[in-house]
Amino acid sequence: MFHLIKYELRGKLLTILGICLTVIIGNLFLMTKIESWQIGVPVLSGFLGGAALVVICISSLTLMSDYLYEEQGYLLFTLPQSGVSIMASRLIAAVIQISFVALVSATMFGVLDQGRLLNAIFNQVGLHELVYSIFLHLWAIISTLTFIYFCMVVGRIALKGKKIGKIGSFIIFVLLSAAKAGLTVGILNSFPQVVQIQSITTMTMNVGSVVFDFVTFILLFTATSYLLEHKVDL
């Protein structure tokens, strides 16, 4: 699996470097405008970081779709690797590249802001809250990508054509998202118990929805791994 991650990241190296360079150069340009644009500068830096994250998230989706629809699939699916290895490597590679871009964007924002916002956060947030926030960040990436990868793989298996497969995957994504949202609302109403986490803003965590999210992730991860190994036809 380590090798799968290595080659995924190597393949995306130019994309990751391109995005990071854009963020760095953009922020350096904004630094020259601090006097004239004032409050607009950190806002624009935030937008730049947000845009970089959107681009790298889209790039993470191609970690799966390229192999399902392009000839590179012949390289991946003829390797003696299990579906679990393939799925886990895609998720880990995605987490690494998204986290790296997020780190560069946050660092550049911190430099631009002369550390004011970051200092304020670190002064008011405890270590455990920081760890919890990082865990939430990772969980959000992993659970969202697992959900999307599942829709992609099901669309690919059910609808063979490239165009129709991608449209089908999107429709499956919309339908499953609606179903999942409905179930989450139902669980929130049936199990209102929450755990409070003190922070700058008070965060609450519904126990029922956390369990539901975790079970959903396990099911989708297992199903996608099985489908990748046993059902995908190239």
Added chain:
Amino acid sequence: MYNVLEAENLCKSYLNKRALQGANLTIQQGKILGLLGPNGSGKTTFLKIAAGILHPSSGKLLIDGKEPGVYTKSIVSYLPDTEYLFKWMKIKDAVQYFKDFYTDFDEKKALALLEFMKLDANSSVKSLSKGMKEKLKLTLVLSRKAKLYILDEPLGGVDPTAREKILDAIINNFSEDSSMIITTHLVNDIERIFDDVAFISDGEIVLQGNAEELRLNKNKSIDELYREVFQ
């Protein structure tokens, strides 16, 4: 001598087409089998099922006694009829890729084959011509000590000089412990290396046998027999 590959009543259907209709085929250890047939006869479908990247609708295909999966992929060396290497790779990256993923990959053999094929390890994959890409793919595939080699159109789009080079590489690097299945339209160029041949038409094996026996019995070359069967 045992059968490395056994296919029994193998069927594969798509929405509006039956690509394989009960194909039966066996490949013995140490043999090179030519799977011959016109376009759309089911050759590539059969090979893709054996390589584990396509799943049969019904029937059975076993490689070394196992259904296609993680184990069979570790003992099958497959040359697809596509340009599947990453565009960002240099030839040396492709060699390293195979070394990383296949425990039976022989790097020394790969480097010797690259030299034989006159390929520079520092060349970028995307800068290679079609013939050179074919030579590179063949180098990677033949550098494994696999139990079964599956070559889908190894001579496709390659000039006659390169064809000779590729055929020499196949013959020189084939071991008696292994088996090989090759599809091609260039029957005349390649028939000399076949031990067995199987003719496939509309997803069914219509004629199969030892290449030499077929030549003697029918008093024809395999190429002439091919033209007779598919005229």
